[in-house]
Amino acid sequence: MSDIKRKSFFFFVSVLGICAIALLGYGYIFSAGKPQPEPERVAVSTQTASGRADATVKPKYVRGVHLTAWVAGSQKLRQPLEKLIEETELNTLVIDIKEYEGEIYVPGYAKAEQYKTFVSAVPDLPKYIAELKKKKIYLVARIVVFKDSLLPKRRPDLAVKDARGGLWKDRSGLTWLDPYNKENWDYNIGLAERAVKLGFDEIQFDYIRFPSDGNTHNCVYIVRHSSVSADAAIVGFLQEAHKRLKPLGANISIDVFGLTTTVMGDMGIGQKIVEMTRWADFVSPMVYPSHYAKHEYGIPDPNKEPYHTVYLSIESAKKRLPPSKLRPYLQDFSLGVHYGAKEVREQMQACYDNDVAEWLLWNPRCAYTRAALKAKEFSTVYDKKPLPSYIHVHEKKSAKTVEASTATVFGVDVSSETLKETLLKESTTAAVSVKEAAPADESTLRR
Secondary structure (H helix, E strand, O other), X not given: OOHXXXXXXXXXHHHHHHHHHHHHHHHHHHHHOOOOOOOOOOOOOOOXXXXXXXXXXXXXXXXXXXXXXXXXOOHHHHHHHHHHHHHEOOOEEEXXXXXXXXXXXXXXXXXXXXXXXEOOOOOOHHHHHHHHHHOOOEEEEEEEOOEOOOHHHHOHHHEOEEOOOOEOEOOOOOEEEOOOOHHHHHHHHHHHHHHHHHOOOEEEEEOOOOOOOOOHHHEEOOOOOOHHHHHHHHHHHHHHHHHHHHHHOOEEEEEEEHHHHOOOOOOOOOOOHHHHHOOOOEEEEEOOHHHOOOOHHHOOOHHHOHHHHHHHHHHHHHOOOOHHHEOOEEEOOOOOOOOOHHHHHHHHHHHHOXXXXXXXXXXXXXXXXXXXXXXXXXXXXOOOOOOOHHHHHHHHHHHHHHHHOOOEEOOEEOOOOOHHHHHXXXXXXXXXXXXXXXXXXXXXXXX
């Protein structure tokens, strides 16, 4: 073959190779821009979860209350709540199986035994679950995920580190698990799997976020931390949970800050409600009126206007998520303003007027307002009412207020924990008094 022919041949091959690479690259870029397929869902609202003979059919509308493990473990303390469910529209119990202290309340989880994190707060849990299933009560297991004061003591390598040395701690002196570390994902999802196998119908993940209370600038993670990587880690955890829990027939729900319904960013904690909810069946924004700063949503004092505050919060959420996915936590406690049946019912009505028919009540003492609840026959219906005139008056103001609030949560800088931590979230403080059979003081409210 002559030099000219040889050169022509190699030139021709080179051109073909370049074209092929270009086409492949174009195809990759083009396909990457396509929307990805949605995860499969299990329609447990009309049938029992697949593969589980003991599964309770999800009620048409979930309406429930939260129980600490210590209340659930006391026959004396849980009986009034069971009676409340029998006589009212309530049909669901949310029971703690892991709190922020890191204690695990579910027996038979190998890793809890390995790290000595199991605490027998509910000695008869399997029997209790069986009794509740007979009564067709829908059971939700609540897991506090990344805020954990116990496992980091056993496995410091799994914790968020402090740039100054040692383990990073928040303002309350509590440690956190590193949300980037997949061993922490496995630890919590493994617990969820165990709970489902014991009979829980749904897993509710709480504290599924990064720390915000304390000097977070000193937080050191196993990977370079940024808003993008944080969002990816939280969504990645939920995607893995979906992959492992859905085949077991369980529903998945998540608890999020109330302002995630309106703020477009992740508020510095990795919580983007739309992206997270793709891998969850239900989302519970904690829309407690007492937790909003004055003039939030254009309301002079949100704590004094429970209907107005919750209505605007849920209305904002509906613009980003379908109403069928929303199941807000409502306030059934007093903090600064007395809350009774009227205030609790107003929050429920705010949900109904947004066509959101499900809700959960939170009271750290597990003492719920009987007069706020309707009779059992109302558990499958809801009534909408004409909107008050003041709702429309404040809509434009609220939009501006929310825009100004993107750097804050409940009126407090996101770099600090906000009232969500400092006032309500640590509910086990109240639970300690339950252990001692003494009533919790209202000042111990945490959520």
